[in-house]
Amino acid sequence: MKILGALFGLVFALIIAAYVAAFTDFGNGLVRPYAQNLIKEKSGFDVKFDKFQIRPTSIDIVANINDEIAANVSGGLSVFSQSLDLKYDVAVSDLKSLGVKLNEAMKISGIAKGEFSDFTASGVGQMLGSNVSFDANLKDYKPLSLKLDAKNLQVEKALALAGQPIYAHGKISAVANIVESGGKPNGTANIDILDVKTDNALIAKDFNVTLPPNFAANGKIAAEIKDGIVSAKSAVITPLATIGSDKTIYDLNSNTLSSDVKLIVDDLAKFEPVIKQKLSGAFKANGNVIATAGELKNFDVKIEGFGGNVDAVLNGGKLIAKISSLKLDELVKIAAFPAFVGGTISGEAVLNDVHNTKNISGSVKLATKNARLNPAELKQVAKEINLSKPLAFELNANADVASSKAKFDASLNSELLKLKSLSGVYGLDDKNADVKFDAGIDDLGKFEELIGKKLSGKVDVKGVAKLAKGALSELDLNANALGGKIDANLKNEKLAANLSALSLKDAFTLAAL
Numbered sequence: 457m458k459i460l461g462a463l464f465g466l467v468f469a470l471i472i473a474a475y476v477a478a479f480t481d482f483g484n485g486l487v488r489p490y491a492q493n494l495i496k497e498k499s500g501f502d503v504k505f506d507k508f509q510i511r512p513t514s515i516d517i518v519a520n521i522n523d524e525i526a527a528n529v530s531g532g533l534s535v536f537s538q539s540l541d542l543k544y545d546v547a548v549s550d551l552k553s554l555g556v557k558l559n560e561a562m563k564i565s566g567i568a569k570g571e572f573s574d575f576t577a578s579g580v581g582q583m584l585g586s587n588v589s590f591d592a593n594l595k596d597y598k599p600l601s602l603k604l605d606a607k608n609l610q611v612e613k614a615l616a617l618a619g620q621p622i623y624a625h626g627k628i629s630a631v632a633n634i635v636e637s638g639g640k641p642n643g644t645a646n647i648d649i650l651d652v653k654t655d656n657a658l659i660a661k662d663f664n665v666t667l668p669p670n671f672a673a674n675g676k677i678a679a680e681i682k683d684g685i686v687s688a689k690s691a692v693i694t695p696l697a698t699i700g701s702d703k704t705i706y707d708l709n710s711n712t713l714s715s716d717v718k719l720i721v722d723d724l725a726k727f728e729p730v731i732k733q734k735l736s737g738a739f740k741a742n743g744n745v746i747a748t749a750g751e752l753k754n755f756d757v758k759i760e761g762f763g764g765n766v767d768a769v770l771n772g773g774k775l776i777a778k779i780s781s782l783k784l785d786e787l788v789k790i791a792a793f794p795a796f797v798g799g800t801i802s803g804e805a806v807l808n809d810v811h812n813t814k815n816i817s818g819s820v821k822l823a824t825k826n827a828r829l830n831p832a833e834l835k836q837v838a839k840e841i842n843l844s845k846p847l848a849f850e851l852n853a854n855a856d857v858a859s860s861k862a863k864f865d866a867s868l869n870s871e872l873l874k875l876k877s878l879s880g881v882y883g884l885d886d887k888n889a890d891v892k893f894d895a896g897i898d899d900l901g902k903f904e905e906l907i908g909k910k911l912s913g914k915v916d917v918k919g920v921a922k923l924a925k926g927a928l929s930e931l932d933l934n935a936n937a938l939g940g941k942i943d944a945n946l947k948n949e950k951l952a953a954n955l956s957a958l959s960l961k962d963a964f965t966l967a968a969l
Contacts (some may be wrong), residue, residue, distance in 0.1 A: 512536070522553040531567075538572040544579075551616050558613070564588065584617075585610035585627075593636065600641050604632040611652055623659055626652030626672070640684045641708070649675040649692065668695055668729045675700075684708040696730075697721045714746045717757075724761070733789035737761065743768075751811075762786040764800065775807045775818075784827065796834040798846070799827030813860055813884050820855045827851060842906055847871060860884045872902055882923075889923040913937070 488508040495503045507518035516530040525548050532541035548562035566579025578591040586609045593601040607629040612622045627650040634643030653672045660666050675692035685707055691700030697719060704715035719742070721727075724735035743757030752770070759766040764781035780802050785795035802825065807818035827850060831843035849870035856863045862882045868875035873895065880891035897903075897915040904910050919933035931946040944953040 584613040600636040647677040794833035887926040
């Protein structure tokens with residue numbers, strides 16, 4: 457009995473200690489500096505509590521943030537009864553600490569009342585350059601009703617509040633009228649993007665992307681909510697492209713999104729300031745997507761542009777994609793390179809269980825047609841290479857995938873270099889690979905115009921290699937070149953090589969390049 461009594465005494469003492477620490481002036485005095493330091497550590501905000509009083513059924517807190525934001529929260533709050541009846545006031549005099557000078561103060565006041573799992577929150581005030589009002593009800597921690605009037609919110613101030621650089625200036629309006637009916641939200645919501653202009657210099661500095669002068673965006677999202685289903689129509693228009701959806705449906709009950717998607721570029725030449733290369737023609741992409749809990753499940757997309765088209769369908773984990781006659785020069789220009797390669801590329805892929813890399817299976821095939829290297833543009837990419845005329849080549853690549861392994865083979869044929877075969881197995885999970893290759897040069901003399909030096913003879917190279925986590929770990933190479941033989945072996949970061957009967961003249965010529 458003495459032991460039991462001692463245990464009860466210890467529990468009682470702990471309860472008293474917790475009460476003193478949490479709900480008395482002495483305890484609040486201990487918690488206050490800890491809370492200030494924790495907030496500064498986690499957010500970077502310098503918070504000072506001018507008043508910090510927590511009682512079993514009430515709180516009264518007055519805080520100053522960065523000497524710019526004053527916040528006052530007071531009223532009833534009971535952890536035991538899981539209820540609240542609070543009043544709050546937030547006044548923002550400036551945001552210089554976030555890099556924004558306010559022309560006018562921001563202020564919002566309101567109440568939050570009810571149970572933790574079913575409460576109403578409302579507020580009115582001036583925020584982000586707009587007169588804002590809202591009235592919301594949350595049940596089981598889910599919003600069931602919302603009346604919101606927030607017209608002409610200033611984008612630059614919203615970015616500042618989010619701690620982001622001021623990449624754009626302009627206005628966004630958000631208006632919602634959603635009410636509860638049968639335990640589900642019903643109503644409308646609209647968002648308007650009003651002439652949002654970008655800060656091109658800042659975007660170029662931070663992202664190395666050059667946008668056209670006077671770049672601006674306008675758009676609208678119109679949504680209707682009924683019985684937990686959100687139906688929306690949207691469009692965003694910029695000088696470069698238009699993107700939108702005629703019908704987007706989001707099921708709040710199953711967390712499933714289904715939508716059509718349209719992207720239209722009426723003139724690819726408008727992208728020249730962005731990629732520093734000239735493009736031509738139009739580009740269109742449209743399709744349908746389905747996602748659940750943020751994971752893409754199905755899509756059906758058709759792309760028209762770059763001289764060809766792409767059709768891709770994902771259904772039940774199976775992906776079927778077909779590439780038809782895409783222009784190589786247009787593709788490399790999109791990557792901001794000069795059009796050093798020409799011709800077209802086509803191919804197809806059929807892959808099963810794409811969401812699970814351990815079980816993915818199928819095949820991929822790619823092939824070029826009328827492919828060539830263009831001398832002038834190639835010179836811009838590699839100054840040391842000189843071609844007097846276009847160099848034609850053919851590239852074919854295939855891969856069969858099963859059990860997280862891709863078995864591949866490829867070949868490259870050109871007047872200068874022939875990659876007779878490149879084959880092996882690559883692990884999609886571990887990035888390990890076993891590779892076998894066979895390449896050759898029929899006449900080194902053809903390289904004279906390329907490197908500006910005279911060579912003779914031919915080259916045959918065969919070998920095997922291993923990759924460990926994407927890096928070369930082993931190599932066994934045998935070559936007939938420069939009138940002799942080369943045998944090389946790399947293993948455990950040690951290289952051993954044997955050279956025999958090499959032409960010193962050609963060897964020194966190559967060494968002098």
